[in-house]
Amino acid sequence: MSDVVEQAPVGSTIASVTRVTEPFRVPSSRYVSPVWADLEHERLWPHVWQLAGTLDHVTKPGDWFEYQVGWISVVVVRADDGTLRAFQNVCRHRGNALVCGEGRELSELRCGYHRWCWNLAGTLKEVPSRKGFGAFRNDEFPLIEVQVDTWAAFVFVNLDLAAEPLETFLEGVPDDALWLGLEDFHCTYDLVVPMPCNWKTLIDGFSETYHVQGLHREMLPMTDDVNSPQRLFGRHAKLVQPYGVASPRLRGGATDQEIFDAFVEVMGTRIGQSTTEPAGPVPTVDGVPLRDVLADEVRATAAGLGADLSALSTDQVLNMQQYNLFPNMTIIAFPDLMQVVKSRPGPTPDECFMDIFVFERRAAAAPRTPPVRATVQPGDVDFGLVVNQDVEALGRVQRGLHQPGFTELVLSGEECRIVNLHRNLEHFLGISPSDISGG
Ligand code: FES
Ligand SMILES: [Fe+2]
Incomplete structure (x- = not known):
């Protein structure tokens, strides 16, 4: 044995x-x-921390990919300042998935349903026909953050913001x-x-x-x-x-x-x-x-x-x-x-x-x-x-x-x-x- x-x-x-x-x-x-x-x-x-992709999937600002596990969908994007960001792939308006697949040169995350729009840091910046919603602040509806971190070329995500850091998880x-x-x-x-x-x-x-x-x-x-x-x-x-x-x-x-x-x-x-x-x-x-x-x-x-x-x-x-x-x-x-x-x-x-x-x-x-x-x-x-x-x-x-x-x-x-x-x-x-x- x-x-x-x-x-x-x-x-x-x-x-x-x-x-x-x-x-x-x-x-x-x-x-x-x-x-x-x-x-x-x-x-x-x-x-749980899980492998979503690699650094090769997101080399430049605007590079992004979607990661799915069961019903869960996460978008991983390299933001304008070069940092990696990850968000639950859902529009804060009525739940449409924001992206599908992968891509490059993304400058904003705009929902295809009614065109609410966030920057790559997840801040809401545009709501069409906004007056119809009455009063609200953009910072009430950021994209839902997901933990993202890397080891070697591996990009890991964890939807639980209270979860231990990746470094600890990897023992x-x-x-x-x-x-x-x-x-x-x-x-x-x-x-x-x-x-x-x-x-x-x-x-x-x-x-x-x-x-x-x-x-x-x-x-x-x-x-x-x-x-x-x-x-x-x-x-x-x-x-x-x-x-x-x-x-x-x-x-x-x-x-x-x-x-x-x-x-x-x-x-x-x-x-x-x-x-x-x-x-x-x-x-x-x-x-x-x-x-x-x-x-x-x-x-x-x-x-x-x-x-x-x-x-x-x-x-x-x-x-x-x-x-x-x-x-x-x-x-x-x-x-x-x-x-x-x-x-x-x-x-x-x-x-x-x-x-x-x-x-x-x-x-x-x-x-x-x-x-x-x-x-x-x-x-x-x-x-x-x-x-x-x-x-x-x-x-x-x-x-x-x-x-x-x-x-x-x-x-x-x-x-x-x-x-x-x-x-x-x-x-x-x-x-x-x-x-x-x-x-
Ligand atoms: S569901 Fe996204 S803008 Fe309406
Ligand atoms: Fe085998």
Whole structure:
């Protein structure tokens, strides 16, 4: 089993999951019940920090985008003075949504219904036929402010003005990730994929690697999915997984050529190779272990893109650093490669939206430009071998969760990041932690 380590609990309801004497059991109703989903819409989404977009979405004054989660809609805009502002996307007159989608060069937020108008700082500045309303002051009706803050290139929002600052919410994650230089990553694609599963079904699939042996067997020659330490920060969590080495689950091990073939198939772009072409002969340097050779090739490819990884060790270059940020976001990072996957609830508990943010590392101070934003259907886009397999599997899991005889998920300590999600969810929803046994 994975080396499940280091628990730093935050909040009295969050117990340690490091020593497991019996399975954790989670009621399956949490994944299919409209009542549970309503509770999340009422108590979680309006109160939790969540990733809305990136700095690349809002580089210049007047750049803006809309962020939706359930019924909630937020507009994030870079104001004239260069600061980021966020507002609930609603007109104070009769509730029309002010914006839809994204755009540039916005100079004001003008409602399309009856043309009330605010500046980008959220101050009401114009009301047509104003006399008909009698007397009121413009400062009585500002746009409804939303907290907005950033870490690295990530733009987070929180509708709860009484919520703790983002910096506190993120616990020790930014410090832990400091060496990765995440601030040098630029978002190039922001893809939305409607998925036939609950938002937790999706993010659970990105919260454990127990399923590598089932769903991603092609990875077994190139990753140690067994000796992969996990860490719980309290509400967030982390996995470190070595790549470029065979899984102990492969009883006969793997040759260097097999490790290399699998490495290229899963992440060949890191060494300048196509993931869809045959890998070719394994590179060798006399007396140098394959992992060190691979790390050098990654460093050389990254250098060509302006990233200097020369000070980083082989482990730092080849081990995946995966962060799971409560409630719905995961960062999959290497010093030269980063993707973010996020899930948002859909119209029913059986639907969600998978957001995939693709990043490229650029030289420090390289200008930011807006990413390509698109909604794509599952199967229409090649996300790479591993994510393609995840996308294909999750609808089957959601169907299984509905079977009348299936009443609970049974989780191991290796799946502690899922357990941690539920314990924090209980905390937000005000649910008794006794609903999960184990520990
Ligand atoms: S609803 Fe916006 S101006 Fe009337
Ligand atoms: Fe997966």
